[in-house]
Amino acid sequence: MSKLKDNNRLGPETANISIDDSVLVRRCRSGDNAAMERLILKYQNRIYNTIMKICANSHDAAELTQETFVKVIDNLSGFKGKSSFYTWLFRIAVNLTLNHCRRNGKLGFRSLDAENGSDDGRTRQSLGDFLRDSTEPNPADLAQSREMYKLIMKALMKLDDDQRAVVVLRDIEDMDYASIANVLDVELGTVKSRLSRARANLRDILEAFL
Amino acid sequence: MINEQNINEILNAYLDEELTPRQHNEVKRMLDNDEQLALRLKRLRKTKMLIQSMPAAEAPPELLGEVKNALERQTLFEEKSFETTVEPGKTSLMVRKIISAAAMFALVAALLGVIYTIMVPERGSTVFLTETWQESQEPAQQPVAALSEDKGDIFKGRLELVAVDSFQIDAAFNRAAAKHELLERLASDHQADQKKYTLTCSPRSMTALLVDMQNVWGELTSAVFHLDTPGADSDQTVRNILPDQLAGIIAQEDIESMSETASYYAAHNDDSGLKPADVSPDMLTAPKPVLTGREDDHHEQPMATLTIVISPTH
Numbered sequence: 113m114s115k116l117k118d119n120n121r122l123g124p125e126t127a128n129i130s131i132d133d134s135v136l137v138r139r140c141r142s143g144d145n146a147a148m149e150r151l152i153l154k155y156q157n158r159i160y161n162t163i164m165k166i167c168a169n170s171h172d173a174a175e176l177t178q179e180t181f182v183k184v185i186d187n188l189s190g191f192k193g194k195s196s197f198y199t200w201l202f203r204i205a206v207n208l209t210l211n212h213c214r215r216n217g218k219l220g221f222r223s224l225d226a227e228n229g230s231d232d233g234r235t236r237q238s239l240g241d242f243l244r245d246s247t248e249p250n251p252a253d254l255a256q257s258r259e260m261y262k263l264i265m266k267a268l269m270k271l272d273d274d275q276r277a278v279v280v281l282r283d284i285e286d287m288d289y290a291s292i293a294n295v296l297d298v299e300l301g302t303v304k305s306r307l308s309r310a311r312a313n314l315r316d317i318l319e320a321f322l
Numbered sequence: 323m324i325n326e327q328n329i330n331e332i333l334n335a336y337l338d339e340e341l342t343p344r345q346h347n348e349v350k351r352m353l354d355n356d357e358q359l360a361l362r363l364k365r366l367r368k369t370k371m372l373i374q375s376m377p378a379a380e381a382p383p384e385l386l387g388e389v390k391n392a393l394e395r396q397t398l399f400e401e402k403s404f405e406t407t408v409e410p411g412k413t414s415l416m417v418r419k420i421i422s423a424a425a426m427f428a429l430v431a432a433l434l435g436v437i438y439t440i441m442v443p444e445r446g447s448t449v450f451l452t453e454t455w456q457e458s459q460e461p462a463q464q465p466v467a468a469l470s471e472d473k474g475d476i477f478k479g480r481l482e483l484v485a486v487d488s489f490q491i492d493a494a495f496n497r498a499a500a501k502h503e504l505l506e507r508l509a510s511d512h513q514a515d516q517k518k519y520t521l522t523c524s525p526r527s528m529t530a531l532l533v534d535m536q537n538v539w540g541e542l543t544s545a546v547f548h549l550d551t552p553g554a555d556s557d558q559t560v561r562n563i564l565p566d567q568l569a570g571i572i573a574q575e576d577i578e579s580m581s582e583t584a585s586y587y588a589a590h591n592d593d594s595g596l597k598p599a600d601v602s603p604d605m606l607t608a609p610k611p612v613l614t615g616r617e618d619d620h621h622e623q624p625m626a627t628l629t630i631v632i633s634p635t636h
Contacts, residue, residue: 152386158379174382179391182396243368264372282338283373289340307338308330317371 114216133197141188152181155201158285161187162202163209165280168269176212199294202285206295207276226319235259240322243315275310282307333363337370343391419609477525477572477580477626478550481563485542488634491535492517495630496627502527517632525626529569534563543635549584551577562591 121182136154139147159180164173183204191200235257268276274296280294281287294299335341336349353360355398485491499505499519504527509520521528539545547568558581560567567587574580 137323148567149390150387152389156381156385157378158569160385161378163377164379170379173379173386177381177385178388178392181385182392185389185393186396233473242372262375264376268373279373283370283376283484284376289335289338304331304335308327308334311334311366312330314373316374318369 134193137188137191137193137197140185148185151184151197155198155226156181159201162280162285163205165265165268165284166206166209166273167213168265172212172216174210176205180208183208195294199291202281202287202291203295208280210273210277214244235263236322239263239318243318243322261319264318267314267321269312270317271313276280276305277315278303278315279310280307329359329362330366333359333366336602337363368468384601402630405497476575476577477528477628479571479627480548480550480557480629480631481568482544482546482548482631482633483542484544484633484635486635487541488515488632490541491538492632494535494538495519495531495632498531501532501534504531515634517541517630519632520627520632521630522625522627525572528572528626532568539565547584548569549580551581554581557589560584560591563587567591572628 133151135151136147136151156177160173160177163176163180164170167173167176180201184201191197195203238257239260268279271279277296278292282289283291287295289300289303292303292307296303298306330370332341332345332349336346336353339346343348353363437536456625483491495517496505499521504521504523507521507523509522510522511518521531545561547560547570549560551558560571571580571583571587574583
């Protein structure tokens with residue numbers, strides 16, 4: 113039987129209404145194609161962004177995001193609901209991404225290195241000002257620069273995979289410690305210590321760029 | 323005790339608002355009173371802000387379509403795989419089951435065959451079971467005469483052996499009878515120094531016993547055989563008979579053939595003038611039968627009765 117039956121399709125009038133994940137999951141399990149689309153649309157950007165920040169390669173991130181959703185839909189019948197759909201989804205995504213990173217080494221990091229030639233030094237200066245300046249300029253303005261973005265990504269990619277994953281989940285996905293522990297299948301204390309080391313290392317790496 | 327790592331973890335938890343309100347207030351009070359600690363927190367916050375400030379990447383617009391296509395392809399592949407494999411799978415499973423069952427039957431049959439060969443070497447299982455039952459019903463020391471009457475003997479005869487050392491012959495005879503498990507089929511009637519036995523058994527067992535006695539045949543001074551020939555005026559007598567000659571007579575199918583054979587040996591032995599003592603082992607050519615079961619297993623064969631009389635030379 114096709115997984116993509118088109119019954120019970122959600123109409124356009126319901127597209128912007130927030131529907132609880134458990135409802136979407138239940139409808140998706142029953143073969144509701146529209147509910148499946150809603151789940152994908154709801155999380156695709158967050159999943160893609162998280163994967164992108166861990167693997168630093170847009171092509172790989174797209175493939176891994178697609179693989180994540182295919183795997184999720186395939187295994188939806190086996191989802192017991194012990195954790196939330198959200199943490200289950202992110203667990204699959206992060207596991208796939210970390211496995212990919214381990215298989216392929218620091219490919220993303222090397223690609224960032226290759227793009228490093230356009231840095232004219234002003235980006236590093238701006239970064240130094242931000243890190244040392246007590247006036248705290250708006251970091252949002254700072255990171256909108258493509259060069260600054262690459263510099264921060266380069267620093268992220270210098271972290272161990274596990275440390276990078278915990279920083280991304282906390283500071284980019286804004287996930288709480290308990291959810292991070294659930295996604296990474298580690299103890300809460302491990303999340304705390306890993307995050308503490310990751311931020312300290314990141315600070316050292318960034319200062320080393322200056 | 324709070325070490326450097328603990329302080330960092332607490333500051334990070336404070337920054338991430340992961341502390342309880344009470345812990346949060348305590349850390350806040352410490353930060354208010356400790357500039358160094360406050361500076362560390364500020365550095366951590368800036369690092370966090372830098373990461374958070376990174377623009378979010380958006381998924382490619384074609385992602386949803388690609389996911390749906392991948393799921394469709396996967397579904398089609400699974401359905402096709404199911405359609406193409408379900409029937410061969412069933413068939414091969416059935417074939418495997420049949421082959422397994424046939425192999426099991428063959429194995430059991432072979433096992434039964436082996437057991438049958440061990441338990442019943444030369445006879446049908448029905449006879450074996452019947453006679454095993456019969457044996458259990460019969461007394462262990464059944465009179466030989468009764469046995470011989472029931473089975474309708476074909477061969478009956480009397481062998482008179484004379485030797486200087488008759489005890490040696492008697493001992494050899496008893497050893498041979500024991501070896502072939504014929505003691506139960508042996509009735510004895512001794513008179514003074516004369517030993518008289520009546521043996522009722524299958525012709526084959528009797529032949530085997532005679533062959534075993536060939537080693538002492540040279541010690542005999544006389545070996546005379548009388549074949550009981552019902553209806554005739556007198557018995558057929560063979561003097562200086564040899565074990566293989568006696569076996570040859572016993573092996574005949576009917577009493578007429580036995581009589582003719584005995585007559586032939588009688589004439590031959592009289593002409594040659596051989597005495598038992600002149601016989602060398604090379605002249606004893608009777609084939610040695612091989613017994614694989616007890617004498618009780620041969621009830622259905624014609625029974626032979628031989629009276630053996632062992633006497634000393636006077």
